[in-house]
Amino acid sequence: MKLSFKIGSAWGIPIELHLTFILLILAVLGLAVYFSDIYSFILVVFLFVFVFFHELAHSVVARRNKIKVRKIVLYPIGGVSEIEEIPENPAIEWRMAIAGPLTSVILGAALVGIYYLLPVKIPTFKPSSFIISSGNILLDLGYLNLLLGAFNLIPAFPMDGGRVFRALLAERMKFSNATKYAAYIGRIFGIIMVGIGFFFFNPVLILIGVFIYIGASEEAEQTIVSTTLASVRVKDVMQSEIGSVRPDQTVTEALEVMFKSKYHDALVEKDGVFQGLVIWNEIIKVKIEQRNNIRVEQMPLKNISTYPDEAVFESYKLMTKEKIDLLPVVERDIPTKVVGVLTSEAVANAYEKAKNH
Ligand SMILES: [Zn+2]
Structure with a gap:
């Protein structure tokens, strides 16, 4: 299920809400109208801007490395920058993870600092009816x-601090x-938060606790x-x-051959010499009445x-990138000799096995 929606992009990186x-923005908008309290809505819109800055900081460090x-993806409590792969170098990972919170803390300190140190006139509002606030923007x-x-x-996972840890x-x-270990700590943290939430009758804390628990488990599993x-090597599966x-x-x-071999794409060989793949998307483009006339070489x-x-993992990445369900396996010394095929079904089985490992 798609739970986030694209709202724009920065440096070619899609940004999703x-x-x-x-839902939070809509709920606050509803409450703001009900209490005729525009200030709460302004705060939520700014929250969105600040989460965006926070996330951008992660991405800048990622790009630099x-x-x-x-x-x-922007969430109310932070964001998630989906990166192509987890950096194997821990030094890069913790720098990337800390960049977001650091940006938020610096921004926060600067705003509070301006309030206390500089004699600036700031617009003040009636404090929000349902968000703890002072009314001073x-x-x-x-x-x-x-x-x-x-x-x-x-x-705790999936928070940035969990990554640093x-x-x-x-x-x-x-x-x-x-x-x-990090996921274990994350789960314990989630459970504690849910407990505190129940103790104080605070549904927000309970929700965040559940979010942490699920996030920690997912991260660990992945x-x-x-x-x-x-x-796991290709030859194993x-x-x-x-x-x-x-x-x-x-x-x-x-x-017919594809149907019999349960292949999704056609593997082409001529006198035992590998020619290439004709992918499913191309095959279905041929109209039914033409299928008897058009030859594979066309x-x-x-x-x-x-x-x-x-590694199966690397080969699978190639399969998803090329949108194929069949990857021919050739000998390293004789790259025209097919010795086997890797199907996405075989990868899925290996994945299941790894999960229950
Ligand atoms: Zn972050």
């Missing part, structure tokens, strides 16, 4: 940033173990699966039985393959 943030940021926004920074420094552990132990999968088609065969014949070929000693 999470459903919870949209040549880590690709896939997208930024400079001071309230300052505290909002300090809260955002402090909250994200909690050493993991990176510090990873300097001393295996990355997967560091993740396991990391552990990807590190376990990293040690590939099928050595190959159903290939010849360039002079028709599309109908190719479909179709666009994709020359793509992997090696038996390659």
Whole structure:
């Protein structure tokens, strides 16, 4: 289910607003209208701007370290910068993680500092009817940033502090173990927060606690699966039985071979020499009445393959990038000799195995 919506982009990085943030904005707007209290709404809009700054700081450090940021998702309590891969260097990870909270804390301190130190005239409002506030916009926004920074420094996944904590552990132990311990602390933290929430009848605390608990568990699972999968080689899960088609065969014949071998794409070989793949998206473009006339050699070929000693995880990344469900495996010394095929089904099985490891 898609729970976040694209609202724009910065340096080519898509920026998405999470459903919870949209709901929060709508809820506050409703309450603001009900209490004729525009100030609460202004605070929430600024929260959105400050979360954006916070997230941007993560992305800037990521880019400076040549880590690709896939997208930024803004949540009311912070954000998530989805990066292409977790940096293996803990020093980069903790710098990237701390950049966000640091930005929030500096912004907050600056706003509060301006309020106390500089004789500036600031617009004041009637304090919000349902958000703890002073009514002084400079001071309230300052505290909002300090809260955002402090909250994200909690050493629990999926908060930034959890990442810093993991990176510090990873300097001393295996990355997967560091993740396991950090996630463990994250879960305990979530449970404590839910407990406190129930004790004080505070539904926001309960929600945040649940969010931390789920986030910590997901993070741990993903990391552990990807590190376990990293040690599985293509040859461990590939099928050595190959159903290939010849360039002079028709599309109908190719479909028959694909159906029989349960392939999603057609593997083309000529006299035992690998030619390439005709992908499913191209095959279905051929109209049914033309499938008996058009030959495989008239179709666009994709020359793509992997090696038996390659990591399954890397090969799978290639498959998702190229949108294929079948990856031919060729010999490293003779790259025209197909020795097997890797299917996404085989990868899914390996993934299941790694998860239950
Ligand atoms: Zn952050």
